[in-house]
Amino acid sequence: MMPIGPLMIEHRLIEKMIEVMRRQFLRWETDGQLDPLFIDMAVDFIRTYADRCHHGKEEDILFRDLAKKGLSDEHRKTMEELMDEHRWGRETTARLANANEAYRDGNGKAMSIILECVKALVDFYPKHIKKEDRHFFIPVMDYFSKEEKDAMLEEENEFDRGLIHERYKAVVEKAREMVMGGA
Numbered sequence: 107m108m109p110i111g112p113l114m115i116e117h118r119l120i121e122k123m124i125e126v127m128r129r130q131f132l133r134w135e136t137d138g139q140l141d142p143l144f145i146d147m148a149v150d151f152i153r154t155y156a157d158r159c160h161h162g163k164e165e166d167i168l169f170r171d172l173a174k175k176g177l178s179d180e181h182r183k184t185m186e187e188l189m190d191e192h193r194w195g196r197e198t199t200a201r202l203a204n205a206n207e208a209y210r211d212g213n214g215k216a217m218s219i220i221l222e223c224v225k226a227l228v229d230f231y232p233k234h235i236k237k238e239d240r241h242f243f244i245p246v247m248d249y250f251s252k253e254e255k256d257a258m259l260e261e262e263n264e265f266d267r268g269l270i271h272e273r274y275k276a277v278v279e280k281a282r283e284m285v286m287g288g289a
């Protein structure tokens with residue numbers, strides 16, 4: 107498998123979740139009320155899977171190795187756009203998580219911020235994924251030898267192996283903080 111194989115498979119799961127979020131958005135817009143627990147789930151999915159696991163492999167492995175190559179102006183520009191888009195996704199998800207907390211606290215303005223963020227994210231992800239799948243991933247594979255591609259794939263697998271441990275280490279830290287404070 108090429109190193110873009112796992113990334114493209116991950117795109118399919120992200121699309122699936124984004125479609126669910128889109129439906130929730132339409133329902134909430136009609137009903138005028140929303141479900142903060144669903145937003146927790148969506149924020150966790152985007153942060154842990156779409157950003158840490160998926161964008162993490164794109165940025166820390168594929169883009170890192172591409173940056174060492176003599177990229178065409180077009181490919182360099184697209185890679186910079188993709189990284190800017192990842193940053194925007196992180197900021198928008200943080201805004202969504204903060205607005206969800208505000209909503210729980212009874213802040214009347216939070217609902218419109220939540221709807222705005224969810225709408226922005228469900229519009230953003232399909233476009234971002236399309237740009238990578240159709241215009242970037244396949245052509246940039248030509249910059250690498252077979253050995254380089256194999257090494258990237260292996261590193262991606264290693265990256266994934268570490269994630270479950272990282273994730274639950276963070277959960278335990280958070281639990282300790284909740285129960286024991288800084289002790």
Ligand SMILES: [Fe+2]
Binds near residue numbers: 164188192234
């Ligand atoms: Fe990406």
Ligand SMILES: [Fe+2]
Binds near residue numbers: 113117161164235238
């Ligand atoms: Fe991606």
